Amino acid sequence: MIKDLEILIEMQKLDDVIGEKNKLVKSLPKELNTLIENLEKAEQSLQKSKNELKANKNYQKKKEVLIQSNEDKINKYKDQLLAIKTNKEYKALNSEITHLFKKNSVIDDEIIDLMERESELQDMIKAEKHKQKEAESELKANEEKIKQKITTLKNDIDALREKRNKMAKNIPIKILKRYAALIKNKNRKAVVYNDNNNCSGCGYQIRPQMIIEISEGNKIIYCENCGRIIVDKIN
């Protein structure tokens, strides 16, 4: 096999690794974003419960004030009862007192419901605080790790590129330009192989004459369909 082909094969191997590492560099920030989102969600649901708890307590207070005001009325009416002269007036006032008692009984039930919900919310807040703490520490623990991973990958990629570029210096510029264009435009695959007499890059059937030339390896053969460099076998 001619030297150019050997070098191109090695360059492709490096570009394969660079491609894999690039994919990781792109996916790692997403991992980090998921952790940030988890924390945000935990914070939001905690805040929601806290808000509901606050509203619940305000509501309870209002109901208690209402009960007190009804009780004051009841006491006032009871005093008035003593001074009443006619039976009709007595009945009217008495039914008003009964009505207020009923009202307060309904409000009492509502307060009990609110207290039950308050207790539920307290439990929820406890659990949500725990969840938020967990999300927070998970983010903290991974943030640095992920950032370091990205830095390491980027350094690796730089080193691989340097190695590849050094190799590239030994290739004629015309071929190199073609290689670079293929890497850029053909899904990072410039050098492919004869896969059962088909181009492994695009699947196009290779002509018999070309199959022989590819196996000889004395010159660079390009796929007639996708333009990639076809070699006999990539070890």
Ligand SMILES: [Zn+2]
């Ligand atoms: Zn092809």
